[in-house]
Amino acid sequence: MNDALIPELCNVNGRLEDTPDVFTLDLVPPPGYRGFAPGQFNMLYVPGAGEAAISISGDPEDSYRLVHTIRAVGDVTSQLRTRDGHSQVGVRGPFGKPWPIDAARGGDLIIVAGGIGMAPMRPVLYAALADRASYDNIYLLYGARTPRDILFQEQLMEWHRQGAITAIITVDAARPSWKGDVGAVTGFIGRIPVNPRNTVAMICGPEIMMRYAASELLVKGIPMDRIHVSMERNMKCATAFCGHCQLGPYFVCRDGPVFRYSDVAAMMEVKQF
Amino acid sequence: MIQWTAEQLDAFVQLLHDEAYEVLGPVIRDGAVTYGAMQALPVGYGDEQAAGHYRLTQRGDQTRFGYNLGPSTWKQFLFPPSETLFSVRDDLIHPVENQPGKRAFIGVRACEMAAIEVQDRVFLQGEYTERRYEQRRQQVFIVAVNCSQAAATCFCTANDDGPAVRGSADMVLTEVNPQQPWYLVEAISETAKKLVAKIGGAPANDEQHHQAQAAVNEAAEQISRQLPRKGLRDALFDALEHPQWDDVASRCLSCGNCTQVCPTCFCSTTQEQTDLVSMEVRHQRLWDSCFTEMHSYTTGGAIHHKTRSRYRQWLTHKLAAWEDQFDVSGCTGCGRCISWCPVGIDLTEEVEILRKSP
Ligand SMILES: Cc1cc2nc3c(=O)[nH]c(=O)nc-3n(C[C@H](O)[C@H](O)[C@H](O)COP(=O)(O)OP(=O)(O)OC[C@H]3O[C@@H](n4cnc5c(N)ncnc54)[C@H](O)[C@@H]3O)c2cc1C
Ligand code: SF4
C-alpha cells in the first residue's frame, strides 16, 4: 500500500567527493521511479542514523540515477558519507514545489546560489540547457567559501566556456593564486545587465544571503513575484504531518521549499520566525 | 430519541465490552479524570479548574459525566505518543502493520469531537493520507456527550464547537438531573442504532427534550472565557513584533505542557532505536513540541531559539496559520492548556492583549 512515510532502500551507484565536506551520492532509483522536477527533494535514510531532507542535484532527464549533493554536517549526513557500492540508502520522495522553470521561458534566467545552495540549482541548469533556445540569457552567480569549496566547478566552467550560461563564481576568501572573483555573491548582481521586465530569478543559499540577493534584484526592478527563494526549516516527515517546517501559514515541505519571494519576504524580516 | 436510566447506560457500557469493543473512557488516576481502558463509568466525580489549577472533586451525586476535561485526550488512541513506523532487518524495510481492533470512546465532549475532526483534516485530508491514523479512526465507535456543566477554563462557544456536540459522533448522550441522572440518547450511525436497540429504553417526551436542552444551555451560560475569532488570524500575523511576546516569555517555562495536553497539536519527531542483539533498527515516531530546542533546529542552531519565538510560534500556528493550512482554527476551546500550564498562562488573556496595539 502506498505510504509516503516508508522509504525504499536503493543501491548506491557511487559516491564522489566534491569538496572537503561535500560529496555526491549517486543512487539507483527505486522501482517505479517517476522522475523529479528541479528544486524537489528526497528524504534520505540511513538505518540507525535517521533521515535528512536532501535536494536532488542530478539531471531530471536521467532516469537511471538519482543524484544528491550533500554537505556532511551531522549524524545523518555523516553516515550518508559512508555509503558506497556495497550499501544502501533509504529514499522517500520526491517532495516539494519545484523552481518555476517554465515561467522563465522566453526571457532571462538569473540564478543566485550560495554554498550547498548550488545543489538544487544544478537541475535547473540541466533542464534549461536541454531546451536552451527557449531562454535568452542565463546567468549564474555562485558564491563559495574558498576555491576548494566550489561545487561542480569543471562542469559550470565548461557550460560558461560554451556560452550556454554566463557564470560568475566568487569566493569569500582565497589565496593569491586564485584568479577569480572574491567577495559576497550578492555584490556581483550589479555586474549583470538585468532586463527587469523579462527575467525570472531563483535564489538558494543561507537566508541572510537570499534576503540581500533579493533586495539587489528588487533594486534592479525585477518584480517581487518573479524572484524565487528556497527555504529551509527543520524537517522530519516531508508530508505536512510532523509540524516542524512551519513558516507562518506554510509548510515548507508542501508549499515550498521554493517560494515566491513576495510570499515570504515579510516573514523573513521577522527574527526567529 | 430515547431516554435511559443510569443503569441502562452502565448496561450499554457492558454491552460494548460483550460486543468485543476495547472500551476507552474516563478512568480516575493520579487525582484526575484520564482516558484509558475502562470497565465501568466512574460515578460522582467532578473537577475544579482555573489557570494553572486542576482538582478532582467528589460531587456527592450520581453523575457519570459530571466532570469536564482532564489532562488526557483521545488523540493518544488515534495518534499514539510513540509508535514504530517501520523496522529494518536483514537489509529490508518492514513497515509495521497495525491492525487495530474495534474501539469505543465513551464520553467524547463537543470540543473533543471537534478536535478529532481537526486532526482528521491534518492526517486525512491533505496531500498525503496518514495510513495508521486512518486505520485507527475507522475502527472507532464514538459515544459523545453534550456537556451539562462547564469548567471555568472552557470556551468552546468561541468557535461554536460546543457545548452541544456538532461533529460526526456515532451517538450523543445528554446527562440530566445530577442526583438521579437519566440520559437523552441520540443514536446516529447504523451501528449505534443497532447497539442502542439492544438496551431498549422509553421514547423521550417533549418535556425531557426540553430538560436536556436546558442542561446544555446552562453549560453554555457557565462559560466565562472568550476568544473572539473574527479577524484573529490577521491580528496575530500583524502582531509578530508585539511587546507582549516578551512579557509572556518572561513567564513561560517552555515546558511544552500546553502542547502535550492539547487535543489538536500534532507535531512529531523521529528516533532510531537499534536492538544490539538482533541488530534490528526501529524507526519510531514520537510526539514532539514546538517548545523544544530541537523542534526548529537547523545546522547552526534553533530558529525558535528563545522562548519568545517559541510561544509566538505556538500561538500563531494554533490560532492563525491553522486557518490557512486546514481551513479551521487549531483551538477548540477545551481550556486544557490553561489548567495545565504550571504558571497559569491563559491564551485567551494573551490574545486579548496581543489584539491591542502596544
Ligand atoms: C528542502 C531541503 C533541502 C535540502 N537540501 C539539501 C541538500 O541538497 N544538500 C545538503 O547537504 N543539505 C540539504 N538540506 C539540509 C539537510 O537537510 C540538513 O543538513 C540535514 O538534515 C542535517 O542532518 P544531520 O543529521 O546530518 O545533522 P544534525 O545536526 O545531526 O541534525 C539534527 C536534525 O536536525 C534537522 N536539521 C538539521 N539541519 C537541518 C537543515 N538545514 N534543514 C532541515 N533540517 C535540519 C534534521 O531533522 C536532523 O535530523 C536541505 C534541507 C531542506 C529542508
Ligand atoms: S489551544 Fe488550549 S484551549 Fe485550545 S484546543 Fe489546545 S489545549 Fe484546548
Ligand code: SF4
Ligand atoms: S505556556 Fe505554560 S504550559 Fe506552555 S510551555 Fe509555557 S509554561 Fe509550559
